[in-house]
Amino acid sequence: xxxxxxxxxxxxxxxxxxxxxxxxxxxxxxxxxxxxxxxxxxxxxxxxxxxxxxxxxxxxxxxxxxxxxxxxxxxxxxxxxxxxxxxxxxxxxxxxxxxxxxxxxxxxxxxxxxxxxxxxxxxxxxxxxxxxxxxxxxxxxxxxxxxxxxxxxxxxxxxxxxxxxxxxxxxxxxxxxxxxxxxxxxxxxxxxxxxxxxxxxxxxxxxxxxxxxxxxxxxxxxxxxxxxxxxxxxxxxxxxxxxxxxxxxxxxxxxxxxxxxxxxxxxxxxxxxxxxxxxxxxxxxxxxxxxxxxxxxxxxxxxxxxxxxxxxxxxxxxxxxx
Amino acid sequence: xxxxxxxxxxxxxxxxxxxxxxxxxxxxxxxxxxxxxxxxxxxxxxxxxxxxxxxxxxxxxxxxxxxxxxxxxxxxxxxxxxxxxxxxxxxxxxxxxxxxxxxxxxxxxxxxxxxxxxxxxxxxxxxxxxxxxxxxxxxxxxxxxxxxxxxxxxxxxxxxxxxxxxxxxxxxxxxxxxxxxxxxxxxxxxxxxxxxxxxxxxxxxxxxxxxxxxxxxxxxxxxxxxxxxxxxxxxxxxxxxxxxxxxxxxxxxxxxxxxxxxxxxxxxxxxxxxxxxxxxxxxxxxxxxxxxxxxxxxxxxxxxxxxxxxxxxxxxxxxxxx
Numbered sequence: 001x002x003x004x005x006x007x008x009x010x011x012x013x014x015x016x017x018x019x020x021x022x023x024x025x026x027x028x029x030x031x032x033x034x035x036x037x038x039x040x041x042x043x044x045x046x047x048x049x050x051x052x053x054x055x056x057x058x059x060x061x062x063x064x065x066x067x068x069x070x071x072x073x074x075x076x077x078x079x080x081x082x083x084x085x086x087x088x089x090x091x092x093x094x095x096x097x098x099x100x101x102x103x104x105x106x107x108x109x110x111x112x113x114x115x116x117x118x119x120x121x122x123x124x125x126x127x128x129x130x131x132x133x134x135x136x137x138x139x140x141x142x143x144x145x146x147x148x149x150x151x152x153x154x155x156x157x158x159x160x161x162x163x164x165x166x167x168x169x170x171x172x173x174x175x176x177x178x179x180x181x182x183x184x185x186x187x188x189x190x191x192x193x194x195x196x197x198x199x200x201x202x203x204x205x206x207x208x209x210x211x212x213x214x215x216x217x218x219x220x221x222x223x224x225x226x227x228x229x230x231x232x233x234x235x236x237x238x239x240x241x242x243x244x245x246x247x248x249x250x251x252x253x254x255x256x257x258x259x260x261x262x263x264x265x266x267x268x269x270x271x272x273x274x275x276x277x278x279x280x281x282x283x284x285x286x287x288x289x290x291x292x293x294x295x296x297x298x299x300x301x302x303x304x305x306x307x308x309x310x311x312x313x314x315x316x317x318x319x320x321x322x
Numbered sequence: 323x324x325x326x327x328x329x330x331x332x333x334x335x336x337x338x339x340x341x342x343x344x345x346x347x348x349x350x351x352x353x354x355x356x357x358x359x360x361x362x363x364x365x366x367x368x369x370x371x372x373x374x375x376x377x378x379x380x381x382x383x384x385x386x387x388x389x390x391x392x393x394x395x396x397x398x399x400x401x402x403x404x405x406x407x408x409x410x411x412x413x414x415x416x417x418x419x420x421x422x423x424x425x426x427x428x429x430x431x432x433x434x435x436x437x438x439x440x441x442x443x444x445x446x447x448x449x450x451x452x453x454x455x456x457x458x459x460x461x462x463x464x465x466x467x468x469x470x471x472x473x474x475x476x477x478x479x480x481x482x483x484x485x486x487x488x489x490x491x492x493x494x495x496x497x498x499x500x501x502x503x504x505x506x507x508x509x510x511x512x513x514x515x516x517x518x519x520x521x522x523x524x525x526x527x528x529x530x531x532x533x534x535x536x537x538x539x540x541x542x543x544x545x546x547x548x549x550x551x552x553x554x555x556x557x558x559x560x561x562x563x564x565x566x567x568x569x570x571x572x573x574x575x576x577x578x579x580x581x582x583x584x585x586x587x588x589x590x591x592x593x594x595x596x597x598x599x600x601x602x603x604x605x606x607x608x609x610x611x612x613x614x615x616x617x618x619x620x621x622x623x624x625x626x627x628x629x630x631x632x633x634x635x636x637x638x639x640x641x642x643x644x
Contacts, residue, residue: 087615138484152581154483159476161583162460163619171613172577176498184613255494259474259581261483291493291506293409297485 006069011316014075022312028130031062052108070113072318074122079164124151126314144271148191196224242277250285264299328391333638336397344634350452353384374430394640396444401486446473448636466593470513518546564599572607586621
């Protein structure tokens, strides 16, 4: 009944630099959308004022006033249980405190309900609602971006854990001895190898340690996109970097499968665009590290969501459950 | 209503050597129990005949005829979804086939309902119903026996995964390079270090590699119990073996926490008896490997169930859900 009367939701994806938001219908069509800067503000209240203004604008554009069921937010360090953003040191207005984000935004939006979770969990909900995981009850979403995020779905529900912070698979240990130093303060975390940043680090290390010729050698700063472009040109070092990255990912995936026996692992994010170079090494390493009962049975799939809409869709999908 | 009319359940714990079974009331009291050999039979039908006979005997002893709500079974490689035991190569009547165990036993028991899962999941249900995890909705049960088993509980439900085989944490990778060969065919599995067998292997390796004096040096075959007894006498090598074992366990636990953010990890099984030597190294290593947000917040608790009853209670607890 309520879905019929209020057949639209808003989705907000908060990144370190930009915040994307959109109005979405029940079929997953983004009717209107906009982007604002996240990092223009030190004070969360000023930031929320601008979010509210931008939302009002796209609600107007899509002529959905009074028909919005709720707002879904995907944010770094977002806690589903409490609606807070905690210790989000990568957000200019975040810092080491706890921000009652859902409550603050709801107040500004005239009492509209707000659901909030971390960005990877939001992506998992989006993938389950509109994307590659439709119909799946058990899967693990891995986001390969600046870092490595994860959203775990078991029996059709996102796993939030005891405290709301479950699913930090980017900070499981991929390399135990002499592992790379992570932003979190630990060493050997998966994301130090298998994020976009990790790929750049691998490239830099290997160029410094070997004499192997590579088009990458001429670059001062190497991005994962540079490595991808080089691989497309057949650069052998670039191809080896993806083999290595895929191997580390696949080994870790085998341990994740031993935990929750998912039907599939779904890959999403900038680095996942290199699927033609990642798929086979990931599959090979995962199968070699799996218990025999799972070998050849776990799917690796890549997100099917339109990149520009995916973040908004993921966040908005949360709001259907309000 | 049905609980009032049928206020008893039967629990069966199938181990490689022995099968323990008992009749249990709603308060977790074992009214009568018995043990039979598991390994006297090549044919599962003959084994089930003896199980049924033994069950009938203890039902008679406890005067619970007609009042049994159902039967819960914990078995190696037991699948909750299908009620089957698959590829249980450690059972004399198991082999590499799929046995419809729940169906066969139900037929022999006049149609009584049978629920079946693997032994570690059964232990988790028992701990949640009667033991150290009462009131917990999110915890991980780790059984430290001949191998390392695990039962994962999220939102009060055991995680079975897509195929019924979730929770094989004993076969996650603890040592990536030059890890010990595991029975499963892989190398570096947690259970090659942190099971009773793993502790024996550590003792043998360290005695062979060093000249360190130890009371263990006089033994031909070293069991984990021998190492425990030596530690109690203050044997330095034995103490170091537990430090090492606890460190590997704690490092792995940190990765498990990153997955499901449990309130506690519950330890059970023969090796868990060495809690005075394991607790601190496990805690220290886990906290050192955890993301800051979880440091000092995750409990390590030891099973409180009476050892002789625990396996039966765990299996029987499954039957309440029938």
